[in-house]
Amino acid sequence: MAEEKEIFMEEELEDTKDEVGEEITSDTTEEKPSEEDVKNVDDIEDNSEDDSAIQLSNKDKELKDYINRLQHTMAEFDNYRKRTIKEKAAMFENGVKEAIEKMLPVIDNFERALENCPEDDKSSGFAQGVEMIYKQLKEVLLDIGVEEIEALGVEFNPNYHHAVTHAEDKDLDDNMVAEVFQKGYIYNESVIRHSMVKVVN
Numbered sequence: 001m002a003e004e005k006e007i008f009m010e011e012e013l014e015d016t017k018d019e020v021g022e023e024i025t026s027d028t029t030e031e032k033p034s035e036e037d038v039k040n041v042d043d044i045e046d047n048s049e050d051d052s053a054i055q056l057s058n059k060d061k062e063l064k065d066y067i068n069r070l071q072h073t074m075a076e077f078d079n080y081r082k083r084t085i086k087e088k089a090a091m092f093e094n095g096v097k098e099a100i101e102k103m104l105p106v107i108d109n110f111e112r113a114l115e116n117c118p119e120d121d122k123s124s125g126f127a128q129g130v131e132m133i134y135k136q137l138k139e140v141l142l143d144i145g146v147e148e149i150e151a152l153g154v155e156f157n158p159n160y161h162h163a164v165t166h167a168e169d170k171d172l173d174d175n176m177v178a179e180v181f182q183k184g185y186i187y188n189e190s191v192i193r194h195s196m197v198k199v200v201n
Contacts, residue, residue, distance in 0.1 A: 093188070100146055100192055103137075104185060110134040111183075141185075149184035151177050151195040160184060162194040172200045 114131055121127050149160045156163060156175050161184070169178045177197045184195030 093190075096144070097187055097190070097192055100141065100144075100185070100187055103141070104193055107134070107137060107141075108182065110137070144187075146185055146187050146192070149186055149191075149195045151180045151184065151197050153177065156197070156199045160186070160191060160194060161197050161199075163199040164196050165198045166201050167198050169200045174200055176200045 110130065110133070114127075114134060117127050117130075151161055153172070154177055156177055161177060164181060167178055169176075172178055176199070177195075178200050179198040180195055181198070182193075182196040185192045
């Protein structure tokens with residue numbers, strides 16, 4: 001009986017050793033990742049790369065959009081600047097033309113005064129002073145670009161001459177200016193006032 005107990009206890013002890021050994025072995029063995037786990041990690045990395053590429057593409061589109069807007073704004077500003085310069089130049093030209101147009105009757109009166117001045121008075125200081133003022137005024141107009149339109153004895157040109165009457169003249173060919181009633185003037189190749197003339201038929 002005592003011998004059977006000893007045998008039974010030895011068997012239990014061996015079984016316990018085997019179980020403890022298996023537990024130790026199972027705890028110490030390193031688990032290898034499965035193929036599915038490896039695949040999932042690869043998918044995560046691929047998705048991360050795709051997201052980065054999409055974000056980069058979006059940033060490139062935004063950058064191009066900003067550049068296009070900037071170029072468009074710069075072009076608009078350049079056009080505005082050029083248009084403003086042209087408008088200022090046009091305003092200046094119009095202002096000068098209006099001022100000259102208002103001065104022309106004064107020149108006409110100077111010319112009438114000198115033409116109707118008696119021969120005896122032309123040598124007087126008063127007549128010479130009027131003539132000097134007239135010449136000075138003409139020089140000032142010439143300096144700023146105002147020129148008298150050539151009319152007498154030249155061919156009639158509707159761009160510069162305004163025919164108020166027609167006549168016959170054996171000394172002149174047809175369509176020639178025989179007489180000037182009022183002088184015309186141009187400023188920078190732009191007519192301020194047409195010459196009023198008599199034209200030969």
